[in-house]
Amino acid sequence: MEFSLEEEHEMIRDSAREYAERVLKPESPEWDRVESLSDEGLAAAAEAGFMGLTTPEENGGAGLGNLHACLMLEEINRWDAGMGVTLSVHNSLVCSLLVRHGSQDQRDRWLPRLASGELLGAYCLTEPQAGSDAAAIKCRAEKVEGGWKLTGTKAWVTSGDRAGLYVVYAVTDPEARKGYGIGTFLVPATADGLRPGKKEEKMGIRSSTTTEVLLEDVFVPDEDLVGDPLGGFKIALDALDGGRLGIASQALGIHRACLEDSIRYAKERQQFGKPIAEFQAIAWKLADMATALEASRLLVHRAAWLRDQGEPCTKECSMAKLAASRACNDAAQDAVQIHGGAGYTTEFRVEKYFRDARITEIYEGATDIQRLVISRKILR
Ligand code: CAA
DSSP states (O other): OOOOOHHHHHHHHHHHHHIIIIIIHHHHHHHHHHSSSOOOHHHHHTTTTSSSSTSSSTSOOOOHHHHHHHHHHHHHHHHOHHHHHHHHIIIIIIEEEHHHHHHHHHHHHHHHHHHHHHHEEEEOOOTTTTTSSSSGGEEEEEEETTTTEEEEEEEEEETTTSSSSSEEEEESSSOOTTTEEEEEEEETTTTTTEEEEEEEOOOOOSSOOOEEEEEEEEEGGGGGGGGGTBBBHHHHHHHHHHHHHHOOOOOOHHHHHHHHHHHHHHHOEETHHHHHHGGHHHHHHHHHHHHHHHHHHHHHHHHHHHTTTTOOHHHHHHHHHHHHHHHHHHHHHEEEEEEEEGGGSTTSHHHHHHHHHHHHHTTSSSSEEEEEEHHHHHHH
């Protein structure tokens, strides 16, 4: 049994930390205010190799694993959770999906452009009436000569207004039993009939844009259907195992931000003649936050390691997300409390961490969906 990171893991973590402190730390408050990442910030992430981390070297990526991606994402989310989810969706739900399920031709055509950052990836599964019940999607893919015609409305799409390539799920056989007549399609932003719809005004992760994506008779050639035309739902769920690791890593990053800022504040802030860190009421909160962070990290790293070994890991990915997102929200609550009135203002970043933390228990499978996945596995 080995608990220490390999040199390559440490290199990725250190380079993500350097990028995050140089680019995200100064820019994050402004991006939060204007509700957008800058093109320069994304370009710098691509330049650092973070958009092709898990893409094979032959397709222009770094050829690394899920554990590397988790380490990178914790560092990015330490300073900007909007950039964190943007990179998580791009890497886990688009690039890794293509690596795991795409044909050689699809990998060769799309991955180099995704890995270089020329194209940002988006994942279009959810619809207004199909959130937790993802198999209930209605977006329709009709077979036509040489391909498929897609019509429908996708909701809550991360990077919906700036992606270059959309992974779109649509019903290929409405007569099939639920979850069995769904296809996975690759749709470039340039496709006629695809356009971003309403942009959500969000509480947190505001630098990442979230929009509807509207599809009206969008033609997708046969070569951009991924896998079996009826088997897309399993591809969606497999990709989400990896996506949940990304969101669990986001929770680690926000949790760490809460802890680090709270330690600094508790040592500086004086009340009753001494730093508040010297009161057990504060010190014990910090101890609990630090312990919960370590526990979450172990769950996340183990699940990522299992996925890298090609082992079944659905339950472990859900456990990692369930525990890390819950602990992150507790930490955000305590961080604001430790900062008192100051923590309720924009002068300190903990109010932003508090807003950002909330989404980790909602997207890529809400907390109760993780419990559903885990309970089905242990009761089977
Ligand atoms: N990998 C591969 N196959 C899987 C799987 C996995 N992880 N999990 C289940 N399957 C298989 C099942 O074995 C089953 O196949 P068989 O019938 O052949 O055994 C099939 O897929 C269907 O599975 P279920 O019967 O479990 O399906 P269900 O309809 O009961 O739904 C669910 C399961 C877990 C509730 C699922 O709908 C779910 O995860 N919902 C949450 C949706 C979600 O996470 N959405 C996130 C949207 S993306 C997003 O938020 C991105 C963003 O931009 C941030």
